[in-house]
Amino acid sequence: MSPLLQLPVLQADLGRIEDELVASVQANDDFLTEVASHLIRAGGKRVRPALALASAGARQPLLASASSEVVLGAVSVELVHLGSLYHDDVMDDAEMRRTVESVNARWGNLKAILAGDYLLAKASEIAASLGTEVAGLLASTIARLCEGQVLELQHTFDAGRTEQSYLTSITGKTASLLGTSCRVGGIVGGLARDDIDRLTAFGINYGMAFQIVDDVLDVVATDEQLGKPAGHDLVEGVYTLPVLRTLVDDAAGADKLRRILGGPLAEGELDVARDIVRSNGSVDAALATAETYARTAQESVAEFGDGEAVQAMTAATDHLLGSVAAIAR
């Protein structure tokens, strides 16, 4: 488990967040309440709320229990994440999410779209209660999520996708919300402006590392290690950093890979594609890029000294890289 999530105070506050998440989606209609709380009940690591809580306490030597406003801020970023998952699953036609049936598989696309909208609206409602800065920040972050995802969609099955396009896309679809999670924690926690900017930089860079590691795992890990089918990105035509590095850096493998990519994979081609990417140093190169982001994240909060929350945030970035390095070996 990430060192961040092991802090006892944070564990306790995450319990409060579960309660507030459930309370936040109580609709006038019992059925909508059930659909909207489906993925909340399915659990999750709550990385975004944890970052908000830790950021709010970044200047405390020992992390104290969060104020109710900070808890609400943490809830609002998780609701954005959950709402976007509802819409992602409709778009991917996913049948499972975490260990449960997806909302669209259980209740159909129509209700999944509406319930996703409802979760995003509830996130915005809570954000509004925390002031115009948080409200504006959350709204612009949702817009950036959409931008990142649209950019990714435009380049599905595009073997000419550039590394820059990839990085812009994951900035929008992943890093921006992690940065906002930290920023909301900092704002609601009443930290100084400079500190809020530092925490935001931590979240964005941590988010970049997080997504690259996730993308590398999709190439190198087994179905068992992931708990879901590996190679999903290649099947869906989403060519991520290790794949793009192969296409650019490794001329021989690149030609072979290019013949396979560009459209849906035929039987057996997924294994061939993964073997090519794994065998030429592209995975290490992608991990090196992730490590650079992780180091930048750590440097962003170096100024905070050795408070408990920041120590754990720093350790969490090492943990992230360590876990994938172990699998890659």
Place this chain on the structure above:
Amino acid sequence: MSPLLQLPVLQADLGRIEDELVASVQANDDFLTEVASHLIRAGGKRVRPALALASAGARQPLLASASSEVVLGAVSVELVHLGSLYHDDVMDDAEMRRTVESVNARWGNLKAILAGDYLLAKASEIAASLGTEVAGLLASTIARLCEGQVLELQHTFDAGRTEQSYLTSITGKTASLLGTSCRVGGIVGGLARDDIDRLTAFGINYGMAFQIVDDVLDVVATDEQLGKPAGHDLVEGVYTLPVLRTLVDDAAGADKLRRILGGPLAEGELDVARDIVRSNGSVDAALATAETYARTAQESVAEFGDGEAVQAMTAATDHLLGSVAAIAR
């Protein structure tokens, strides 16, 4: 044309709103900008912005040009409307919207869902710039839209749908946003609290009348009069007020109608169903209900005296009822 839309000042301000709508959806990505502005470019009556502008000037003897903040408030409610249309069209699998191809038909469901999310996020971002009250109001209105639509979905093809369920559903899916349009105008326009509540009541009751009239037209009007296939609601299993009145009030027709409803219509059954509903006084009964809402709307703003904007709002409710009464005859 509605008397509200004929006010020269309002016409001029609606031009500013078109410009702001286009500006508001400029994304970092040209493609997303194109998708997000598709329905803006298709035009529309802009009823919601018009209500916001009129409400902001409800205490002015002669309606003056709106402040830039009021224009932004009017833009935010139209963006909510547009975003919800993107998702509606995905859910209905619609091919056309107004006179143009729907977003989903042109670019697919995935991009239509994301662009709808993007429009809702942009609405929230603008609302946040207008203060926490407007931001919270807009977010809670989006949540109510979802509630109203989910309730409608739960009762598709349900011949036992109650009138109360119908009214609750249209309150959420239509009246709440029209009420919020007036309320945002009143808040941003700096009106007194009592006046803001009166304007909100106008919008909600006008919205109820508006939706009932729309639902009656679907039963009584021809394809040519509507500019789209009539009877759409019956085909989709959405049983609206005139239909529900038939099922309750007209025992003979009710039995015949109940045998047809409850599932997809067979060849020729749409005409039979529409004939039954049109022939038994249910249309007049539904129109009487719409008229009651329209009168309540008018009474809500009677207090304002004879300022230009409020006079036009009052006339707009009469116009709404007049147009359908003419068709029904």
